Structures are given as structure tokens and as C-alpha cells.
Amino acid sequence: xxxxxxxxxxxxxxxxxxxxxxxxxVGTVCGDPQAEVGRVLFAVDPVxxxxxxxxxxxxxxxxxxxxxYLRGTTTVAASHFKGRVIHDLIKxxxxxxxxxxxxDTADPGxxxxxxxxxxxxxxxxxxxxxxxxxxxxxxxxxxxLRHPMPLREFAAxxxxxxxxxxxxxxxxxxxxxxxxxxxxxxxxxxxxxxxVREAGVDAFLTADLRHHPASEAVQHTGLALxxxxxxxxxxxxxxxxxxQLDEISDRHGWGLRxxxxxxxxxxxxxxxxAEAADxxxxxxxx
Numbered sequence: 001x002x003x004x005x006x007x008x009x010x011x012x013x014x015x016x017x018x019x020x021x022x023x024x025x026v027g028t029v030c031g032d033p034q035a036e037v038g039r040v041l042f043a044v045d046p047v048x049x050x051x052x053x054x055x056x057x058x059x060x061x062x063x064x065x066x067x068x069y070l071r072g073t074t075t076v077a078a079s080h081f082k083g084r085v086i087h088d089l090i091k092x093x094x095x096x097x098x099x100x101x102x103x104d105t106a107d108p109g110x111x112x113x114x115x116x117x118x119x120x121x122x123x124x125x126x127x128x129x130x131x132x133x134x135x136x137x138x139x140x141x142x143x144x145l146r147h148p149m150p151l152r153e154f155a156a157x158x159x160x161x162x163x164x165x166x167x168x169x170x171x172x173x174x175x176x177x178x179x180x181x182x183x184x185x186x187x188x189x190x191x192x193x194x195x196v197r198e199a200g201v202d203a204f205l206t207a208d209l210r211h212h213p214a215s216e217a218v219q220h221t222g223l224a225l226x227x228x229x230x231x232x233x234x235x236x237x238x239x240x241x242x243x244q245l246d247e248i249s250d251r252h253g254w255g256l257r258x259x260x261x262x263x264x265x266x267x268x269x270x271x272x273x274a275e276a277a278d279x280x281x282x283x284x285x286x
Contacts, residue, residue: 002254004095005033007040007061010248011097014241019129019137020102025067030086031095037061040245042238043261044231046096051085053261055092062089063241065110065234067098103237105129107136110186113236115143118161118184118205126183127195140185140192140206142199148180151203151224158205158226162236165229165264166271172214173224179203182226186233193217207233231266 008028020026029046041059043050046068054062068082076083089096104110105125115122125138132138149157152175159169181201185192189206190213196204197217203224204217217223242258249256 001036001038004035007037015099015102024101025070026098026100029096039257041259042242045265051088054094061095063097110237111141113240114184114186115141117236148178151177154179162232165232165266166268167229170227172218229266
């Protein structure tokens with residue numbers, strides 16, 4: 001079996017830490033570099049449910065997309081949920097490694113996995129990485145649908161293809177607008193609106209869209225929007241990343257057992273919606 005430091009070197013080659021945003025916290029959070037690794041679990045969030053799953057699985061390494069400590073801390077006391085996570089990982093000899101914005105911009109990256117889950121044809125990055133002379137790395141992806149479809153149909157299609165979450169898919173724009181081209185970005189994407197407008201696509205599929213940026217995008221450009229759950233847009237990366245590590249393991253003869261958590265860690269658990277009324281003013285506040 002490989003040592004942890006060997007596996008981490010392979011992961012850093014896939015997602016170099018120096019390509020993460022300056023505010024990000026990527027890399028190894030805990031783990032003995034000389035410990036042997038036989039089983040690896042990929043997940044989106046380093047929350048307690050995922051740590052419990054890693055321990056029950058007998059994983060030696062947990063790789064998550066989201067950081068455990070995005071901001072500095074002065075304690076890992078188990079009285080706080082993040083401290084409990086660290087205690088449980090160390091007590092059970094499970095290393096934790098994070099690939100966040102360095103995985104977002106990779107080739108392939110988080111948005112490639114999202115496009116793949118939707119069976120879209122990737123054309124190019126939405127925000128190219130200027131250091132990549134091949135023009136393949138960067139944030140988001142500009143894509144083409146295999147078959148154009150109305151927005152209402154594309155929203156339903158996306159809801160079927162992405163992992164189920166309480167939010168489902170929200171769509172903004174004319175439901176009958178035909179969608180041929182779409183920009184996608186895993187995770188929170190409304191900061192990318194200027195690039196989406198410049199790309200001239202029919203629609204933008206991402207997560208965590210806020211009211212005012214979404215309203216302005218629809219009113220000023222006619223851009224259709226699809227707002228999915230943050231977790232659901234990033235989970236496909238776990239499968240992509242696991243396949244990448246599997247290939248590396250086979251090439252080196254490591255014999256790793258690589259798993260992807262199917263535990264839903266999206267924080268939203270219930271969705272309720274009133275039945276639409278014919279009169280659009282029904283139920284409006286006075």
C-alpha cells in the first residue's frame with residue numbers, strides 16, 4: 001500500500017494548491033505522512049455524518065471539496081462540531097485533505113463534472129486561466145446542449161440528472177425560451193454574471209443565486225437562469241475525482257479502494273411550495 005504522502009503528492013498534481021484562490025484553505029488538514037493508505041472516501045462536505053461514514057468504512061483518507069477551516073481558528077476542542085470532526089479523524093487514523101478552488105479551475109474540474117452529469121458538450125472555460133496556454137483551465141464552462149430544449153424542459157432534465165436535494169431546480173426566464181447554449185459553474189456562481197453576459201449564452205446554471213443579481217440578469221439581458229442546490233452541483237466532482245485517483249492507483253499498482261459518499265449533506269432538508277394560482281396576485285402581500 002502507498003504512504004499517505006505518496007497519495008497526497010498525486011492529489012496535489014491533479015489540483016495544485018498554488019492554483020487555489022488566495023482566500024482559500026486547501027491541502028492536508030490532518031494525517032500522518034508515513035501512514036499507509038488502502039481506502040479513500042470522497043465527499044463534498046467535511047461534516048460529522050461524512051466523518052462517521054469514513055470511520056465505518058475503514059477509510060484511511062477522506063478527501064472533501066469544501067474546507068473544514070476556511071478561516072483561522074484558535075481551538076480544535078471537541079466542544080465545537082469542527083473540533084469533534086478533527087478529534088474523530090485523528091482518533092481513527094483518518095487523514096483529511098481538501099481540494100476546493102484549485103479543483104474548480106482544474107482540467108478536468110468541478111464544472112466539467114457538472115457538465116458531464118448533464119451530458120453537455122463543453123466548449124471552453126467561462127473564465128479562462130491566463131496561465132494555461134492550452135485554454136482548458138478556468139472557472140465555469142461554456143457548453144452546448146446535445147439537443148435544444150425549452151427552459152421548462154431543461155430545468156426538469158437538470159433536476160433528473162443531478163443528485164436530488166430539497167431545493168430541486170429553480171428557473172428564471174421565459175419557460176418556453178429555447179436553450180441551446182448554457183454556462184455552468186459548480187457552487188456559488190452569481191459573481192460570474194459579467195462573464196456569462198459576455199459569453200452570450202442562452203442560460204446559466206449554477207447555485208446560490210441571490211435575488212437582486214438574478215433579477216437584474218433576467219431584466220437586462222433576457223438570460224435564463226437555473227439555480228440548483230450548491231451540494232448537488234459539486235457532488236459530480238466526487239465521482240470524477242475518484243475515477244482520477246483510481247486510474248493513478250492502477251498505474252502505480254497501489255491497489256487503493258476508492259469510494260464516493262452518497263450521503264446528502266446539503267443543509268436544506270425540506271421544500272414546500274404553494275400551488276400556483278391563475279391570478280398571479282393571489283397571496284401577494286398587501
